[in-house]
Every structure is written in structure tokens, then in C-alpha cells.
Amino acid sequence: MRHGQSLGNASGSIDSSTPGPVLSELGQQQAEALVGTLGDKNYDAIYASTMVRTQQTAAPMSSYLGLPVQVLAGLQEIEAGDYEGTPESEAASGYMQAPLAWSLQGNLDARIPGSIDGNEFNDRMGGALQTMYDNGDRNPIVFSHGAAMMFWTFMNVDNLTAVQKMELLGQSLSNTAYVVVEGNPEDGWTLVNWNGQEFSPERTFGAELRLQIRTLSRQWQAAAESVGTSLATHDPVAIATALNRGISDAGFSLLKFNRAVTAEVIERMEKATAKSVPASRVSPAASDEPQESEVDLRAAVTPVEPVVARQEARELVKAGAPQRDTAVTQAAEEAPERAESANAVSDVTGSAPETAISKLKSQLKKDADKDTVKSRIADRRESVRAKVGATAETIKSRLGVKPQRGSSSVKAGAGSSKDKGADSRSSDSGSDGGSDGS
Incomplete structure (x- = not known):
């Protein structure tokens, strides 16, 4: 006062x-x-x-x-x-x-x-x-x-x-x-x-840095005092133990210092970034009533046309996935809905339509790769079943064992291509549902 x-x-x-x-x-x-x-x-x-x-x-x-x-x-x-x-x-x-x-x-x-x-x-x-x-x-x-x-x-x-x-x-x-x-x-x-x-x-960053330096200095001083105390004993084992521990403690103290300073820098950068984010990049849910500028920005975003999205999706399917993959074809057919979802995201974040299309392409490509792998696994599973069934029949024939009717293994191995295709589709459906057991 x-x-x-x-x-x-x-x-x-x-x-x-x-x-x-x-x-x-x-x-x-x-x-x-x-x-x-x-x-x-x-x-x-x-x-x-x-x-x-x-x-x-x-x-x-x-x-x-x-x-x-x-x-x-x-x-x-x-x-x-x-x-x-x-x-x-x-x-x-x-x-x-x-x-x-x-x-x-x-x-x-x-x-x-x-x-x-x-x-x-x-x-x-x-x-x-x-x-x-x-x-x-x-x-x-x-x-x-x-x-x-x-x-x-x-x-x-x-x-x-x-x-x-x-x-x-x-x-x-x-x-x-x-x-x-x-x-x-x-x-x-x-x-x-x-x-x-x-x-x-x-605290300011300078004050926080000084505090961490002081902490580091005190920890190093404690390690040095421990070594000094051991030297007074004239015991080689005690001295060697104190030296090892002192070096270890000093190194760990430096590691903690670096972590603390790095965390402080990151935290201050995040706070500075949060303060500098313009109002137009904030979700409308952040306020009770959207401001006029936010409404204008959302209205200025050109929506992605469903036809364009459908064409982009089909071209991606042709370039990166087999034509017989029904799951990918279904993803292409769902492109307009994905486009509408992308529009909703761009409305909130202010992203450009091109960015939404690019994200859509990337997601469809991931879906295509994922479903292609599932299809190949299903084909390989059927191939293995067929080989196992054929081998089993050969062994039974040599042993003089008559095959039983209605055997699922024989049916899987000797069935028509139409049956095989039906089993493959069933497997795909199971994979999409997450229950193929692979």
C-alpha cells in the first residue's frame, strides 16, 4: 500500500x-x-x-x-x-x-x-x-x-x-x-x-523456465552431494555405487527437465492457437445462436453434387478394385449419401468442396482395399476347403471307406461353381458383419 x-x-x-x-x-x-x-x-x-x-x-x-x-x-x-x-x-x-x-x-x-x-x-x-x-x-x-x-x-x-x-x-x-x-x-x-x-x-514462459532450471540445479546438487559423501568413506564399492547412482540420477533429472520444458512449450502453443482460431472455424454448437458472419460463410460453401460424387466414386472403383466386388460397388452407389455427409462437415468447418471430394476418394479407396482383401481371404478359404475335401476322399478311397451322403466337406469340394459362388457371397456378408472368425 x-x-x-x-x-x-x-x-x-x-x-x-x-x-x-x-x-x-x-x-x-x-x-x-x-x-x-x-x-x-x-x-x-x-x-x-x-x-x-x-x-x-x-x-x-x-x-x-x-x-x-x-x-x-x-x-x-x-x-x-x-x-x-x-x-x-x-x-x-x-x-x-x-x-x-x-x-x-x-x-x-x-x-x-x-x-x-x-x-x-x-x-x-x-x-x-x-x-x-x-x-x-x-x-x-x-x-x-x-x-x-x-x-x-x-x-x-x-x-x-x-x-x-x-x-x-x-x-x-x-x-x-x-x-x-x-x-x-x-x-x-x-x-x-x-x-x-x-x-x-x-507464469510467463521465462519464469517457468527459470523454475525448471532451479529444480534441475537442485537435483544435480543432491546427486553431487551423494557422491561426495561416498568419497569420505574411502570404500571403493560404496564410491562406485554412488557414482553410478549419481550419474543415473543426473541423467534422469535432465530427462525430466527436457520433458517439462517441451510440455510447457506445447501447452503454450496450443493455447495460443486456440486463441487465434477465427470465429468462422468454430462449430455453431459452441454458441447458443450463430453469428451472422458464420451463417454467411456456411451459405457460401458450394455443395458437392451427387452426380459428380457418383462419377468420382465409379472411376475410383474401376482404377483400384475388381469389378466383381459387390461391396465396393455398393460403396459407389452410396457416394451421394457420403457426399451429403461431406457437405455437412464442410458446413461446420468451412472446408472447401474439393477437400470433401478428396476425403471421399480416400475413404472409398480404403473401403475398396479392405473389401478386396476380404474377398481374397474368402476365396482362399474355399480353395483350402476343397483341397482338404479332395485329400480326405483320396485317403478314404485307398482305405476302402465309402463316402457318406450329405458330407459338407465333399459338397464344398465337389459342388458346382454356382454353389461355390453362393458360399463366397455368404462369407463376404459374414465378413461385413464382423463374424467371419478369421
Whole structure:
């Protein structure tokens, strides 16, 4: 929470001195108003910087919640150095140049003339937050300063992109504006709310990559420590075992790292693709009422004529399947119905008619190949039956055994071609029904 208006703010000059100016009359009113706005959040601790204006802003909240104001070093405003006392209106071209480099370029070595660099600032703010965490406080309210709050947030949260940071720079934190972050010094921080603007908790890709690198480093460190412990034993067997296990663990850790990063890339690409899909490619079922543009697109699709589909199917049959295959001929006859189905698909997806015809050809070709194979299997089955029947008759003849009437094997082997053709068709029908038992 930024402090209320101070006399320094009212003067329009930069004042980062400690203890610094007190609140103005307006600042006192702003501090009182905070109780009505945030007093029922049930904070478990109240912290303020070493500058008096934050302590005065925290006082009404302290009285309302019955909690003391804990003054904590490290939360104070970024020291202006050589820019102390200069107009606040000129801060962007002077005082703020180094903090912008810290937060947008990652250049923590940039230094404010006569003051601190990014490393020193981040360490002192991080140290104050670590103290709160070590105290066991999990829902504190912290009274600090505009520049300190803005640039620490930019430097430490894991769900802000560079574009979002640039947008927030244009929304400077006015007096008693607030920023809500969640997390801890160990696992990192996430921006939840920027003075009323909610933010997604999803990490940026860079933050996710840093997290995975940290995880990999810790796993490798654990493997190395295990090997180091074994070396202290001076036992060759223990050392060899630890080395093998360490190498195996390190390799497995790298594998998990690669899997995690790859999965993250794929997930983000899928989300980006889903967001970029135009409305015309979405099924009408996705909304209660189709939009006018969707209706126009569907009406613009030229339907596949049944006659054209029939001719395409027949040409495919002639090119890729035997003429005697009745199943393929039936598929050709069903081409208009398939065409109508293709039209229905093109209506929903916006696919061109040529694409529907191409898919129809491909499906018919698959059907032709499938039914041709079934026919050949049936023919081969009948041939085997005939040979087995003939062999059986030969053996019986040599043994002097008289053939029995009504034998299905003899009938299959010695029947007419007409009977054989009937059996073949029956087999085809059984195959289409999925019960040929092959």
C-alpha cells in the first residue's frame, strides 16, 4: 500500500530522505478512508517503512485492527541520490532511468547517480519480505512507496510480460494505491491485483523456465552431494555405487527437465492457437445462436453434387478394385449419401468442396482395399476347403471307406461353381458383419 499524500508530494519535488515529510491534510483523510475500504481484510500484521509518512498512513488501520505498526528497514523509497529535490515531473528522464533498466532490461548493475544499484535495492526489499515470512505472517499489509512498490514488483513477480510492464508504467501508483502479491521468498511471487486490475496467476514462459532450471540445479546438487559423501568413506564399492547412482540420477533429472520444458512449450502453443482460431472455424454448437458472419460463410460453401460424387466414386472403383466386388460397388452407389455427409462437415468447418471430394476418394479407396482383401481371404478359404475335401476322399478311397451322403466337406469340394459362388457371397456378408472368425 502506498502512503497517503505527503507535504513532499504536494510540493511536486522528489523527497526520498529519511524520516522525510509528514502527511498533508489530504493524506490524513486518505489514511482514514483506508479503514473503510480494507479494514475487514483481517490482516495478521501491519508493517511500515522507516519513513514517517508510511507510519502515519498505517496508524488508522492499526487502531481498527488492534495490531501494532512494525517499522521495518528495507521498505523505504528508492533513494534519489543526485536527483533529490528535483521536480517529480522530470523523474522519467533522470531519477527513474536506472530503475527502468533494472526492471525492463534486467540490468541490475545500473546505478542511480549518488545512490544505489538494482542489486542493493532488490536485496534490501527482499530482506524485509523474508523477515515478514520468518515471523510467520501470511496476510500482512505493508505500507511502502510508489517507486519501490512498482519496480520491486516488476523485478520479482513471475506472471508479468514485458508488454504488461510497459502498460503498467502508464498507470503510476497514486497515493494509497495498492498492489497484491502472493508467494514467498523461496518459491517466488505472483502478481494478483494491481490497484483493482486482476492478473492471471499463470507464469510467463521465462519464469517457468527459470523454475525448471532451479529444480534441475537442485537435483544435480543432491546427486553431487551423494557422491561426495561416498568419497569420505574411502570404500571403493560404496564410491562406485554412488557414482553410478549419481550419474543415473543426473541423467534422469535432465530427462525430466527436457520433458517439462517441451510440455510447457506445447501447452503454450496450443493455447495460443486456440486463441487465434477465427470465429468462422468454430462449430455453431459452441454458441447458443450463430453469428451472422458464420451463417454467411456456411451459405457460401458450394455443395458437392451427387452426380459428380457418383462419377468420382465409379472411376475410383474401376482404377483400384475388381469389378466383381459387390461391396465396393455398393460403396459407389452410396457416394451421394457420403457426399451429403461431406457437405455437412464442410458446413461446420468451412472446408472447401474439393477437400470433401478428396476425403471421399480416400475413404472409398480404403473401403475398396479392405473389401478386396476380404474377398481374397474368402476365396482362399474355399480353395483350402476343397483341397482338404479332395485329400480326405483320396485317403478314404485307398482305405476302402465309402463316402457318406450329405458330407459338407465333399459338397464344398465337389459342388458346382454356382454353389461355390453362393458360399463366397455368404462369407463376404459374414465378413461385413464382423463374424467371419478369421
